[in-house]
Amino acid sequence: MWISKTIFNHFKSRLNFTPNYAPLSLLSPRRFASTIAQNPSTFNSIHDANQQVIDFPGGTVKFIPEMRFISESSPQRIPCYRVLDDDGQPLANNFVQVSEEVAVRMYSNMVTLQIMDTIFYEAQRQGRISFYATTIGEEAINIASAAALTRDDVIFPQYREPGPLLWRGFTLQEIAHQCFSNKYDNGKGRQMPIHYGSNKHNYFTVASTVATQVPHAVGAAYSLKMDKKDACSITYFGDGGSSEGDFHAALNFAAVMEAPVIFLCRNNGWAISTPTSDQFRSDGVVVKGQAYGVRSIRVDGNDALAIYNAVQAAREMAISEERPVLIEALTYRVGHHSTSDDSTKYRPANEIEWWRLARDPVARFRKWIERNGWWNDMAESELRNSMRQQLLHSIQVAENIEKPPIEDIFNDVYDVPPSNLREQEQWVKDTIKKHPLDYPENISA
Amino acid sequence: MLRAIRHKVGTISYFCLIRCLEASYTLFALQSICPAFGAFRAFASAAKEMTVREALNSALDEEMSADPKVFLMGEEVGEYQGAYKISKGLLDKYGPERVLDTPITEAGFAGIGVGAAYYGLRPVVEFMTFNFSMQAIDHIINSAAKSNYMSAGQISVPIVFRGPNGAAAGVGAQHSQCYAAWYASCPGLKVLAPYSSEDARGLLKAAIRDPDPVVFLENELLYGESFPVSAEVLDSSFCLPIGKAKIEREGKDVTITAYSKMVGYALKAAEILAKEGVSAEVINLRSIRPLDRTTINASVRKTNRLVTVEEGFPQHGVGAEICTSVVEESFGYLDAPVERIAGADVPMPYAANLERMAVPQVEDIVRAAKRACHRSVPLAATA
Numbered sequence: 046m047w048i049s050k051t052i053f054n055h056f057k058s059r060l061n062f063t064p065n066y067a068p069l070s071l072l073s074p075r076r077f078a079s080t081i082a083q084n085p086s087t088f089n090s091i092h093d094a095n096q097q098v099i100d101f102p103g104g105t106v107k108f109i110p111e112m113r114f115i116s117e118s119s120p121q122r123i124p125c126y127r128v129l130d131d132d133g134q135p136l137a138n139n140f141v142q143v144s145e146e147v148a149v150r151m152y153s154n155m156v157t158l159q160i161m162d163t164i165f166y167e168a169q170r171q172g173r174i175s176f177y178a179t180t181i182g183e184e185a186i187n188i189a190s191a192a193a194l195t196r197d198d199v200i201f202p203q204y205r206e207p208g209p210l211l212w213r214g215f216t217l218q219e220i221a222h223q224c225f226s227n228k229y230d231n232g233k234g235r236q237m238p239i240h241y242g243s244n245k246h247n248y249f250t251v252a253s254t255v256a257t258q259v260p261h262a263v264g265a266a267y268s269l270k271m272d273k274k275d276a277c278s279i280t281y282f283g284d285g286g287s288s289e290g291d292f293h294a295a296l297n298f299a300a301v302m303e304a305p306v307i308f309l310c311r312n313n314g315w316a317i318s319t320p321t322s323d324q325f326r327s328d329g330v331v332v333k334g335q336a337y338g339v340r341s342i343r344v345d346g347n348d349a350l351a352i353y354n355a356v357q358a359a360r361e362m363a364i365s366e367e368r369p370v371l372i373e374a375l376t377y378r379v380g381h382h383s384t385s386d387d388s389t390k391y392r393p394a395n396e397i398e399w400w401r402l403a404r405d406p407v408a409r410f411r412k413w414i415e416r417n418g419w420w421n422d423m424a425e426s427e428l429r430n431s432m433r434q435q436l437l438h439s440i441q442v443a444e445n446i447e448k449p450p451i452e453d454i455f456n457d458v459y460d461v462p463p464s465n466l467r468e469q470e471q472w473v474k475d476t477i478k479k480h481p482l483d484y485p486e487n488i489s490a
Numbered sequence: 491m492l493r494a495i496r497h498k499v500g501t502i503s504y505f506c507l508i509r510c511l512e513a514s515y516t517l518f519a520l521q522s523i524c525p526a527f528g529a530f531r532a533f534a535s536a537a538k539e540m541t542v543r544e545a546l547n548s549a550l551d552e553e554m555s556a557d558p559k560v561f562l563m564g565e566e567v568g569e570y571q572g573a574y575k576i577s578k579g580l581l582d583k584y585g586p587e588r589v590l591d592t593p594i595t596e597a598g599f600a601g602i603g604v605g606a607a608y609y610g611l612r613p614v615v616e617f618m619t620f621n622f623s624m625q626a627i628d629h630i631i632n633s634a635a636k637s638n639y640m641s642a643g644q645i646s647v648p649i650v651f652r653g654p655n656g657a658a659a660g661v662g663a664q665h666s667q668c669y670a671a672w673y674a675s676c677p678g679l680k681v682l683a684p685y686s687s688e689d690a691r692g693l694l695k696a697a698i699r700d701p702d703p704v705v706f707l708e709n710e711l712l713y714g715e716s717f718p719v720s721a722e723v724l725d726s727s728f729c730l731p732i733g734k735a736k737i738e739r740e741g742k743d744v745t746i747t748a749y750s751k752m753v754g755y756a757l758k759a760a761e762i763l764a765k766e767g768v769s770a771e772v773i774n775l776r777s778i779r780p781l782d783r784t785t786i787n788a789s790v791r792k793t794n795r796l797v798t799v800e801e802g803f804p805q806h807g808v809g810a811e812i813c814t815s816v817v818e819e820s821f822g823y824l825d826a827p828v829e830r831i832a833g834a835d836v837p838m839p840y841a842a843n844l845e846r847m848a849v850p851q852v853e854d855i856v857r858a859a860k861r862a863c864h865r866s867v868p869l870a871a872t873a
Binding site: 199201236240243249250252257259260262264265266267269271278290291294295297298302453456457458459464465 | 587590592593595597598599600601602603604605606607608609610611613628629632633637638639640641642643644645646677678680700701702733780
């Protein structure tokens with residue numbers, strides 16, 4: 046009995062077999078396996094030819110007589126995957142090809158996003174909407190990631206990702222309705238501009254709270270897994286968001302639950318005025334994946350094809366292997382944090398300009414599609430003009446539509462409106478009828 | 491998928507409502523036949539007893555059995571059978587996919603539960619005590635309570651957050667706070683506080699079936715207490731309506747409102763008061779949000795005096811809201827100022843003698859009721 050146990054443990058240590066990492070199916074009692082490692086008679090009784098091992102909870106580890114601290118940083122930073130160079134030339138031929146149709150559609154959406162941001166930003170400056178946040182510089186992340194997913198994949202955005210919504214067919218007019226919070230806003234005027242959400246497009250409503258969407262995505266992924274759906278969830282957050290407790294809890298949990306979720310970090314260098322050097326002291330966000338047992342990759346966020354390839358591969362891994370994947374997309378936040386921010390106050394204006402012009406992800410992708418003969422100057426000016434017209438028209442239309450009705454203050458608090466709110470709604474309506482001059486004209490009772 | 495689930499839930503809620511109406515009509519009928527009937531908690535002759543723990547366990551079991559989307563998540567709920575053994579046997583019966591032992595991160599598992607609810611599952615998230623829910627309160631309020639509103643009805647969150655709330659025995663300040671007032675102030679949440687086994691079964695089932703997020707405040711010291719339960723209560727379709735208080739004991743001189751453990755104390759106080767000729771009506775709130783203002787006001791209009799009882803801190807507490815509701819709706823009926831009994835305005839001390847002084851005792855309720863009735867005992871100086 047004792048001999049066979051020694052042989053078993055010897056065999057185990059040879060293979061570096063650790064019971065807790067055994068790929069058991071969900072329904073097998075995984076935790077009971079850990080009791081095998083706890084048997085005291087195996088402690089210190091194993092001798093490998095070269096090293097001694099010990100069976101602490103969590104599996105065997107080798108022990109060494111030298112006191113070795115793991116350095117706080119690697120000698121080299123984790124390298125960054127890219128497909129196209131700054132001039133739009135492929136570096137190698139090992140990437141997943143994108144068809145002309147998909148590539149042109151990606152490019153058009155990136156241009157649309159760029160123009161949409163410029164025009165809405167101006168609209169806010171003119172006082173027509175109260176607030177806006179641009180995605181300038183991050184168009185590739187926005188569009189290419191969405192292009193690599195299917196409509197069944199569930200999106201949990203932060204607030205700098207309207208691109209996937211556009212990709213999935215949310216119209217510019219619907220965007221305008223939300224920003225003007227009129228009665229056609231499918232958010233019923235409940236939230237500030239840029240807080241879009243649409244069940245139809247499998248895109249969960251933006252919330253202002255930072256990184257709360259990260260554990261939500263894990264929960265949804267778990268739900269997808271239980272339903273055995275061929276789909277994953279994806280969640281976006283910034284370098285700043287990765288400091289939140291929710292990020293750490295979510296990654297840890299996703300690994301333990303084996304949830305099919307893609308964590309896509311837009312490391313754009315800035316969290317309002319906080320540069321990444323004040324946000325964390327690790328090599329960015331990608332290195333945190335391994336700490337939680339999450340497979341990870343660092344990608345050039347301004348390279349649409351690299352994002353496309355990485356997200357597609359991550360999706361495949363997430364669903365077929367039932368595991369979370371972390372993608373850190375390095376990029377630069379060309380715009381200000383939002384219309385409430387003037388980033389020239391904390392970073393040099395020439396730095397911003399350099400990234401806007403020399404590293405524009407849209408221009409870089411354009412070079413590639415033009416080189417393939419799929420795009421030209423005429424198509425470019427047509428697209429830009431047409432999008433500009435559409436946007437200006439959408440804004441004009443949205444601005445003149447009525448604001449939401451009074452009922453929309455009181456409904457959706459609960460599934461069924463409670464009696465106290467129904468009473469209050471009635472009082473408000475009666476009061477408005479009785480004293481119409483005390484209320485603005487655009488309150489429709 | 492969300493729409494299909496909502497329809498299904500609607501059907502269950504309707505069915506539940508019918509059963510609840512049947513149950514309440516029966517109780518009403520029995521109480522009118524026999525006014526003292528309210529003093530007994532059962533309304534059939536069956537003498538079956540059940541602890542609150544068994545009640546919660548059976549409710550969870552039945553709901554998980556009826557709906558495969560219901561799952562339980564929390565620290566120690568699986569292998570350990572539940573920190574307070576509420577989820578005993580559930581891991582063996584439903585497997586680790588539906589009874590999840592979580593890492594120690596309340597913010598994490600509350601967020602994950604909310605995400606699962608967003609996408610159509612019906613999680614029951616257990617906090618080892620509601621004191622730890624503070625680490626997850628952003629998800630409870632900002633991600634769960636407000637989501638249906640902020641998303642204009644696109645995101646419903648059929649989640650239940652449950653666990654022991656309020657003071658236990660000898661657990662000190664960070665394990666003894668009552669969170670009823672905090673959660674009940676937030677629109678979008680429903681907040682329930684069961685007292686008896688019947689309450690525990692009926693309200694937990696209602697909470698799990700409800701499409702809105704529900705905070706379910708249990709009490710550690712009540713887990714082991716036994717209450718008689720009728721066949722009706724034991725039936726797997728039993729559920730109680732949310733937003734309806736229960737008149738545990740009818741009376742005519744003073745109304746005493748209470749929830750959770752304090753209901754037991756109020757009933758004991760009512761016994762003592764009865765011997766001194768004061769007939770107290772004890773209302774078990776059951777539901778803190780929505781508060782059953784109708785029942786409370788109807789009772790005060792009958793008795794003209796009110797004592798509110800709670801274990802939590804006094805300022806901005808549940809009693810304050812009840813008092814305001816009565817002042818707003820039934821001021822003319824009050825014959826005395828509203829008396830408010832609450833826990834002491836200090837973090838809970840540990841030493842047994844100090845702890846006893848920091849929570850309401852039966853005598854405090856008796857004295858308050860007498861003050862409301864005769865004002866014979868002078869008020870203590872207030873800060």
